[in-house]
Amino acid sequence: MRDAELQHRNTFGVAARAPWLVSIDDAAALPRALRTGPLNDGIALTLGGGSNLLFAGDPTGAVLELSGRRIATLGGDGEHAIVRADAGVIWHEFVMHSLAQGLAGLENLALIPGTVGASPIQNIGAYGVEVRDFVHAVEAFEPASGQWHRFDNAACEFAYRDSRFKQSPDRYLITAVEFALPRAPALKLDYAGIGEELAAMGVSAPTPRTVADAVIAIRRRKLPDPALLGNAGSFFKNPIVAAAQAEALLAQYPAMPVFRGADADTRKLSAAWLIDACGWKGHRDGDAGVSAAHALVLVNHGGASGLQLLDLARRIADSVHTRFAVAIEPEPRIVGARW
Numbered sequence: 359m360r361d362a363e364l365q366h367r368n369t370f371g372v373a374a375r376a377p378w379l380v381s382i383d384d385a386a387a388l389p390r391a392l393r394t395g396p397l398n399d400g401i402a403l404t405l406g407g408g409s410n411l412l413f414a415g416d417p418t419g420a421v422l423e424l425s426g427r428r429i430a431t432l433g434g435d436g437e438h439a440i441v442r443a444d445a446g447v448i449w450h451e452f453v454m455h456s457l458a459q460g461l462a463g464l465e466n467l468a469l470i471p472g473t474v475g476a477s478p479i480q481n482i483g484a485y486g487v488e489v490r491d492f493v494h495a496v497e498a499f500e501p502a503s504g505q506w507h508r509f510d511n512a513a514c515e516f517a518y519r520d521s522r523f524k525q526s527p528d529r530y531l532i533t534a535v536e537f538a539l540p541r542a543p544a545l546k547l548d549y550a551g552i553g554e555e556l557a558a559m560g561v562s563a564p565t566p567r568t569v570a571d572a573v574i575a576i577r578r579r580k581l582p583d584p585a586l587l588g589n590a591g592s593f594f595k596n597p598i599v600a601a602a603q604a605e606a607l608l609a610q611y612p613a614m615p616v617f618r619g620a621d622a623d624t625r626k627l628s629a630a631w632l633i634d635a636c637g638w639k640g641h642r643d644g645d646a647g648v649s650a651a652h653a654l655v656l657v658n659h660g661g662a663s664g665l666q667l668l669d670l671a672r673r674i675a676d677s678v679h680t681r682f683a684v685a686i687e688p689e690p691r692i693v694g695a696r697w
Contacts, residue, residue, distance in 0.1 A: 360396075362421065368408035369471055370656075371588030372664040374693075376402070378420035385426060385445070385533035388499050396420040401501065403693060404531055407448065409471035409590055410480055414664040415694020424475055424533060429455060438538040440494055445475025445533050449482075457567050462543035463492045465570040466552070469577045471584060471591060475532040479523040480689065481516045485573055486549035490516035494538040498523075498530035518620065519595050519689055527691065545569055551576060580652050588658030589649065593671060594629040594686045601625050607682060611635070629678075629686050630654045636677045646670045668695055 362379030365371060378396035382388060391397050402419030403411075426444035429452065434440045439461055443452050449472050453464045466487035476482075477489045478496050493516075496509045507530065515522040523530055543566045547553045555572040556564050564572075582589050596617075599607075604616050604625035614635075615628040633639070633653040640650035645662035647670070649655035656667055675686050688697060 364405075364408075364413065364417075364421070367405060367423075368411060368413055369584035369588065369590050370408075370412055370658050370662075370664070370667065371584070371660075372413050372658060372662065372667065374413035374416050374664070376417045376419075376421040379405075379423060380420055381423040381425045383426045383446075385424065385497075385499065385531075388501075388531065388533070389504060392501050397422060401528065401531075404528065406445070406473035406476040407471055409584070410476060410689065411691040411693055412590065412664050412667060412688075413693050414668045417693060422531070424531070426533075431459070432536065434538070437542070438540055440536055440538055442534055442536045443474040445473060445535070447474040448472075449474055449477055453570065456537070456539055457570055461539035461541060462545075462566040463487075463539045464489075464537075465543075465566040466546055466549075466573055468570040468573045474535050478514055478516075478521055478532065478535060481519055481521050481524075483519070484577075485552055486546045488516070488518075490514070490521075492537045492539060494536040496523075496532055497534040497536070498532045500530055502529070518598065518626075581655060582649055582651070582657060587649075588660075588662075589655050590690045592629075592652075592654040593656045593688055593690060594633070594654055594675070595689050596626050596629045597632075597684050597686050598624050598626055599684060603683075607684075627684060632678045632682055632684060632686065633674055636674070636681055638674050638677070641670075643670055648674070664694065668692065672697075 359379040362376045364374040364376055380397055382391055397420050400419055401422045402417040404422045424445040426446045428444045430442050432440040432442055450469050452474050453468050456464050466485040470482055478493055482489050493511050496514055498507045552572050555576055561568045598619050601623050615631050617626040619625050630653045638648045639653040641648045645659040646666040647657050647659055649657050678686050
C-alpha cells in the first residue's frame with residue numbers, strides 16, 4: 359500500500375504516514391520480499407498492533423506488517439506444552455486460546471494490547487508475571503545477513519522491559535514465538551489487588567481463567583480503552599535504583615511504594631506514584647494529557663500530535679527528576695524523534 363495512513367494502526371491514534379505499508383502473512387516470503395518491491399530499500403519500522411510506539415514523526419521508509427495468525431501446539435512433556443504462535447496473533451487472543459486449551463501461566467498477562475511478535479521485544483509484564491517466564495524460543499529473520507535465527511530463552515537476554523531485540527531495534531524480524539506453558543497452574547495472586555478482585559467476584563477457589571477474568575476487570579477499570587481514548591498503556595517504566603537511594607527516599611516519603619529489584623542491591627520504584635506525587639494525574643494540555651485514573655498512562659483526547667505527547671512526557675520526566683532525583687524512561691518506542 360503506497361502512502362499509507364497509520365493513524366488507525368497505532369493505539370495513540372496520532373496521525374502518521376508511511377511511503378509504503380507491506381503486509382506479509384507467510385514469513386517464508388520475507389527473503390524474496392526484501393529483495394524486490396518497496397522493502398528492497400530497507401525497512402523503517404516493523405509494525406505489530408501499534409500499541410507500544412509513539413509516532414513523533416513519519417517513518418522515513420517502508421513499514422512492514424507481519425500479519426500471520428497461526429497457532430499450533432507442537433508437543434511438550436507431562437508438565438508443559440509447547441505452543442507456537444505467529445507474530446501477527448493478537449496477544450490477548452493468544453492468552454485466551456491458551457487458557458481454553460487448559461494451559462496456565464499467561465492469565466496475569468490478559469488484555470495487554472499488541473501482538474505475540476511484539477511481546478518478547480518489550481518483555482511485557484503485568485501483575486507479577488513477565489512473558490520471559492514462558493518463552494521457549496523466538497524465531498526471527500535477520501535482513502542484513504539473510505539468515506534465520508532461533509533464540510532460546512537465555513539467548514533472548516531478557517531483562518525488565520528489555521531484551522536483545524529491543525537493544526538492537528530492526529536487526530531482527532520476529533516471525534513467531536514458542537511458549538512453554540504449564541499444564542498445572544501455579545497461580546500468582548498476591549500482586550496489585552488480584553486477590554481482592556477475586557473475593558469481590560465471589561471466587562474462593564481460583565483457576566487460571568478466573569484469575570484472567572479478575573485481571574481483565576482490573577485493567578478495564580484502571581486503563582482507558584484505546585478504541586475510546588488513544589493511549590499506549592503504561593508510558594513509563596518503573597525505575598530501578600540502588601537500595602541506598604530507595605531507603606533515603608523512603609525516609610523522606612514513607613508512603614512511597616518500593617519493591618525488591620532483580621538483586622539485593624536494587625529496588626524498583628513505582629513510576630505511577632512518583633508522577634502522581636508531582637501532580638500530573640488528570641493533567642491536560644489541549645488534547646495531550648494524563649489519564650485521570652492512572653498516572654502512568656498518557657492519553658490523546660482526539661487531536662494531539664505525537665510531538666505534543668512526547669513534549670508532555672519529557673516535562674513529566676523532568677519534574678520527577680527534579681523532585682526525587684530519579685530518572686524515568688518511556689516504555690514505547692518513539693518513531694521520528696529521540697527521547
